[in-house]
Amino acid sequence: MATITDVICPFCGTLCDDIEVVVNGSKIESARHACKIGNSKFLSINDIPRPIKPLIRENGASREASIDEAIAKAAEILSNSKRALLFGWSSTSCEATAVGIEIAEEIGGLIDGTTTVCHGPTVMAVQYVGLPSVTLGEIKNRADLVIYWGANPMHAHPRHLSRYSIFPRGYFRERGQQDRELIVVDVRKTDTAKIANHFIQVEFGKDYELLSALRMIVNGGELEEEEVAGVPKEKIIELADKMMNCQFGILFFGMGLTMSPGKHRNIDNAISLVKNLNRHTKFSIMPMRGHWNVTGFGEVMTWQTGYPFAVDFSRGYARYNPGETSANDVLQREEVDAVLVVASDPVAHFPRKSVAHLARVPMITIAPHHSLTTELSEIFIPSSMVGIEEEGTAYRMDTVPLFTRKVIDPPQGVLSDVEILKRILEKIREMR
Amino acid sequence: MMTDVILVPKVQHKISLEAEVIKPDEFAGKTIEEIKELPVYFGNTVQKLGDFFEVSGSAEENAENLRIVVEGDVSRVKRIGEGMTTGEILVKGDVDMYLGARMKGGRIVVEGSVDSFAGQQMRGGEIEIKGNAKDYLGGSYRGDWRGMRGGRIIVEGNAGKEVAEFMRGGEIIIKGNCDSFAGVHMKKGLVIIEGSVAERVGAEMVGGSIIVLGEMANLLPSFKIGEVVEGLKIDGREFPGKFRKYIGDFAEGPSVKGVIYKRL
């Protein structure tokens, strides 16, 4: 038995880095300090059977194949494509994404991440209005007003409240929760809303209107309507007052805001509200990024290609326009003729029309476990789990970089995403 | 004297062709054979215009007197007329994205419908669409706060979301209906919607005018209700009837000058 400390949890964007993993031979016994979902992610390496051998599907039947054969075949598919899509990346390391970008560039394909179906609208809004933000430690040390809007961290980011926002004692907030106020804005009373000091129930799809009303008040205007988005005028004014009069405020938002009607414009308006609040006090905003390294994918994409997701290399350099170069758009237009999926399960999460096209074209999947996507793939190459069986860089939701640790060896014969991708790239280059 | 170069699509394809070379500026002074050799982008390959179109007619030395006629469906051909400065393009079918993007002059007529981003960051000239337009008509590029700055776009049918996004000048006329966020972040210019308009019209606008002749969904709470105007005159155009004036978007601050006129 060995205990490894300071382990970084590869589950959600909170990227807790205080996990203590107890390893017993080839098994993980426990992951101390981790939340329920984080813990189950660590323990999932014990799952049996774990796919070890690559699978190749021919004429409707799957057969085991050697890693060399799988890689050669994958390289052939990608090399022959006219418009390949490389998708996934949010649950692997930045190092893997970097190789993915190089492959996309080499073959003149498209590369996109799960961002496209979660916080893509956030990124687009940031590109219009910016993002006044802070690191999570700033919130712990200074925040006296915390708002979660369309986000339910009690379920999706269980330790977010205890590590960074509401419960911890901070330098200027020595009494922790007692020194802070928690407000939740959501369409229903979530578990996070239940522990809040104030809950504001917004009518579904009307967040934009509520944000506009708040901005008007914050900017010195007078609200004429008696009720906006199902929230009475007095309550809106009270909320605006709280925001303007706190010492250090933070607005966290989730998919409730990014994926409801208005999408990127909801976020545009929310960010603009926070910008406006800075005329009165210190206020910041942060997206509750989901997958553990979805932020890292965006960072590497940005420094290497100039754009955070939905990149098209068809002309030898990166071009970007969500709505045109994003995964679902090219899939639904049936433009894609080959797909490489890394550390993701688009078949389970994409709209039906996109999945229909995924079923039509040759698909290669690199992932540690079986999924609906691996089931539909021509080639499935099992990989090790980054952050548990491999080290690698990840970025927390506040863009703080962390180097994830390896706590246990992967099953014999299973390669890392980086290794598999590098070999595919090498093979593609040989073919040219 | 106008001369025509006629393009007839000869292959069907799912992957969109990128053909910003289809504009009078490029064709002018070239022989038909030379026009056929112009590069187009197909997936990760560079091919020739002649691989995808039958090309006939004759090209003028002077682009001003040149008309390109596309006979047929080019709903998978992007960037037609992108950056054009003069001459004419007539498309007798549907067109893909970026029709007339960054156009500075000349005229484009589309008998069918256009996909998104038509007239993106347009500066001059005219685009006339007989069918419908998808999203971001006369809008901006991602991250850019400078959308359409001049010229005119007329859509006989309906338009999608975010028409005139970040508009800084020029004129857009939608004869049919218009989806949500029309005139979002608008600063200058004129949008006329003859049909009905969906929610959040004028969102975050700070200037410019939007005229709605048909129905209008609930206005944002950050607009102020102004007076009723009898007979409207804007940019030399006259609109008979009574209009209610709305001013906004006060979400952007106290000194905004955006105006929506809704015909009563």
Place this chain on the structure above:
Amino acid sequence: MSELVLKNGIVYDPINNVNGEKMDILVKDGKIVEKLNGNAKTIDCSGKIVMPGGIEIHSHMAGGKVNGGRLFQPEDHVRFAMPKTKVTRSGTGFSTPTTFLTGYLYSKMGYTTGMTAAMPPLMARHTHEELKDIPMIDKGAYCLTDGNWFIMKYLKNGEIEKCAAYVSWLLKATKGYVVKITNPCGTEAWGWGKNCRSLDDPAPYFDITPRELVKGLVEVNEILKLPHSVHLHANNCGRLGNFVTTLETFKVPNGTKPAAKRQIMHATHIQFHSYGGDTWHNFESKADEIAKAVNSNKNIVIDTGTVTLDHTTTMTADGPLEYYLQSLTHLKWMNRNVEMETSPGITPFIYSRKMPTASIQWAIGLELSLLIKDPWQVLMTTDHPNAGPFIRYPRIIAWLMSRKYREETASKVHKVIYDRSTIDGIDREYSFYDIAIVTRAGEAKALGLSDRKGHLGVGADADIAVYDINPSEIDPSRDYKEIEKKFSSAAYTIKDGEILVKNGEIVQTRYGRTLWVNSKVDGELEKEVMKDIEYNFKRYYSVNLANYPVREEVLTRSTEVTRSASV
């Protein structure tokens, strides 16, 4: 490794007092040598200028803030793109180029070393991940210390030795090369949306003034005997009337002796700190006042931060400044306070020729270069991308070498420059020797790198730039366009003895060294300070101490510069 002879070039090597002499430069195993015995490859440099490779002393080229600038400006990236070639990766971006592109663009101009100007310690890994992807040049990172809680507390308590030990640890943990101070104390005040507007305006709660912080860090820097001096972005950057603060700031190190033969303070992008006036209507250049102060103080080196009249991006750890700028332009704004350390911000900016302000700013950058007498004291930068992108260096060189070019540009900007700057009256024109000082030799000396860089003496790294300019045939004063063109596109860029660029095209890519300071202090003192570090990490940071230091493996060709402190 190969041997190389650069034959008959016209050499400008100010560190070795070589001023336009025709000579051969011999290269073996990546170094400049006295003799060769093998059959070396010969490059004919007759009629061409040979200089040490260019050195960038202040550029925001890598890190979280730079990437923020890239991320929120797709419109900057559609402006400029370079497709992949057989030897290079692709890249995009005009004012915020991508990493690969950054390396290529520097290399094309004959640059061989570059320093990234602002690394928040908590984000150090990010900075190094990007540096890892910047090819062609040697590089290093400046570690931000301006709003650091440890430093503020130690200095407030007068614990200068502990402070030194902490800074020593911080440089090692972040693999930093320089102690960088941006808006001292102001970046902590920005944690509350406030700022420090004078040298005596204390950080809230911590109750330490910018004057005390700068003075303390100057002392710490010299106790640690670091290769570079403190690198200071002074208070009130970009503000009206700030030249008063700047002049005051220059005096702060008085009384402290440099631990090495170099300046006691490097004051950066002084163009942004030379402003007079109290409204934008009477805004004026105070470059003459600043130049006077620098001319009488040999212990100060500045870099210019010359405005190039472009649509660019401003990005700095000076969070309150970025907020202020966006409140003027109403453009998008990004901010990223970093817990217990600093507070970067970013916003786009358009230096329009039509604007009086931008026109005066343009004049100030050049006035500084021309009014400060000793070129070793006034290094050339654009504070990339704040005053303009670094790809404009050749244009600035041309402006400095040609009064006529300056006049031509002056005629196209707002005429207010004739009244509110002195640019029109300045005749001085830089020589090639001066250019070599302000773009490489001066940088090497200021950075404490002149043992191996910034010159062509025996033993130096074979980092060499060759430009297709014949000084005996060209009149830079008249042929300024040619000067600009030739400095944009090196005839050869040689790095560690390898030809990377030929005729302005990249022929080979390589990864350079990452320089960092391995600062050594007394073991007991370090242990004591570690206790403080552990205590504070447990309570106030959002990451565990074990996950904070940057591992050396992420550095390309990690090259430590060891310095033993006097404590």
